[in-house]
Amino acid sequence: MAFEWVKRGYQVTAVTGFPNYPEGKVYKGYGFFKRRHEVINGVDVYRIPLIPSGNNRFQLVLNYFSFPFFGFFWNLFTKIKADEVYMFETSPMNQCKVGVAYAKKHHIPCFLYVQDLWPENVEMITGIHSPIVIKPIERMVRKIYKGCTHIWGTSPSFVDSIRKYVDEDEKDKVSFWPQYAEEFYQPQEKQEHKGFNVIFTGNIGQAQGLEILPKAAAIIRAEGIKDIRFTIVGDGRARESFKESITAAGVWDLFEFAGRVKPTEVPGLLAKGDVAFISFADDELFAKTIPAKLQSYMACAMPIVASAKGETARVISEADCGMCSDIGDAKALAMNIIAMRNLPKDRLNQMGENALAYNSEHFSKKKLMDYMDTYLR
Numbered sequence: 001m002a003f004e005w006v007k008r009g010y011q012v013t014a015v016t017g018f019p020n021y022p023e024g025k026v027y028k029g030y031g032f033f034k035r036r037h038e039v040i041n042g043v044d045v046y047r048i049p050l051i052p053s054g055n056n057r058f059q060l061v062l063n064y065f066s067f068p069f070f071g072f073f074w075n076l077f078t079k080i081k082a083d084e085v086y087m088f089e090t091s092p093m094n095q096c097k098v099g100v101a102y103a104k105k106h107h108i109p110c111f112l113y114v115q116d117l118w119p120e121n122v123e124m125i126t127g128i129h130s131p132i133v134i135k136p137i138e139r140m141v142r143k144i145y146k147g148c149t150h151i152w153g154t155s156p157s158f159v160d161s162i163r164k165y166v167d168e169d170e171k172d173k174v175s176f177w178p179q180y181a182e183e184f185y186q187p188q189e190k191q192e193h194k195g196f197n198v199i200f201t202g203n204i205g206q207a208q209g210l211e212i213l214p215k216a217a218a219i220i221r222a223e224g225i226k227d228i229r230f231t232i233v234g235d236g237r238a239r240e241s242f243k244e245s246i247t248a249a250g251v252w253d254l255f256e257f258a259g260r261v262k263p264t265e266v267p268g269l270l271a272k273g274d275v276a277f278i279s280f281a282d283d284e285l286f287a288k289t290i291p292a293k294l295q296s297y298m299a300c301a302m303p304i305v306a307s308a309k310g311e312t313a314r315v316i317s318e319a320d321c322g323m324c325s326d327i328g329d330a331k332a333l334a335m336n337i338i339a340m341r342n343l344p345k346d347r348l349n350q351m352g353e354n355a356l357a358y359n360s361e362h363f364s365k366k367k368l369m370d371y372m373d374t375y376l377r
Helices: 001-009 055-079 093-106 120-126 131-146 156-163 168-173 212-222 239-249 263-270 291-301 311-319 330-341 343-361 365-376
Strands: 011-015 037-041 043-048 085-089 110-114 150-153 175-176 198-200 228-233 257-261 275-279 304-307 322-325
Touching: 001 120, 001 365, 011 055, 011 311, 043 055, 043 263, 055 093, 085 093, 093 110, 093 131, 120 131, 150 228, 156 175, 168 175, 168 291, 198 263, 198 330, 212 228, 212 239, 212 275, 212 330, 228 263, 275 291, 275 330, 291 304, 291 311, 291 343, 304 311, 311 322, 311 343
Parallel strands: 011 043, 085 110, 110 150, 150 175, 198 228, 198 275, 228 257, 275 304, 304 322
Antiparallel strands: 037 043
């Protein structure tokens, strides 16, 4: 988005932290005294110190609090003069305190794009539901929303959830703005491959609930079908536990890991697949989510098989671009994969074309950025 704004003539300054996701450690070449300021594709990037997320919950908590802590001092001393603030919020929500404080100090508009719902996300990740913990987070969220000129959610369900924490007379300042796929996500000529290939691309985390895939693979094997394969592209904190679930199911011969690749390489890898896969962990929060992965698949004209519900299931149904089973239902997922394998080639291709058409109509980058311009200008 920042690069697109530069192309459109904006002067853009990005204030962020040290790159440390998803490995949980600061990337080589960055640190307290290294590459704190750089220019990337015309964007001025300033990096506030933070503690990397690590591989345990204690360090993750320190990571969550370190950015706003150091951001407080950055706000005191920065000489950057901006006309408006735009906050791209993935967890943690408290990072937004830096942007809200800056906007308040300089009396300028403050916009917020909500990718992760809080406190729902905290409850889902930690399993903590105690009011002693959740109520203070709710107060923080209300204060952040109060300090925003306008707020967008990535799905209609997100909008409804956000409005619960906004004053009655300010509910109109919350609206739906979906994510889009970058222009390099385009259909590629299909590449020859053996069997029927189900491909997943993206972060391998607890939220993705990928453990359902080995269970489905075992059911497919029990049905006597031998030509279905699974390709996993990406990396993440849950990679090892996912591999353990493959071992437990005894289906390693059906899986291939391609590792992490550059985003620009993903369309070419998808061209080696027959259908693309989406799944979620079993939590009501994910029923409200439209993942960016969905738009990327659709922009590449991929038929989709999903273990999902709510917003994702709605989009797949409206677009008629694939099959969706309920979260956690490995048997139904396996049957859907088999059903898509047995579809005539023309029907599978039509699903891909439907996905591309729906993406162009509802998730076009140009249309969405033009809409955003009406606020920023």
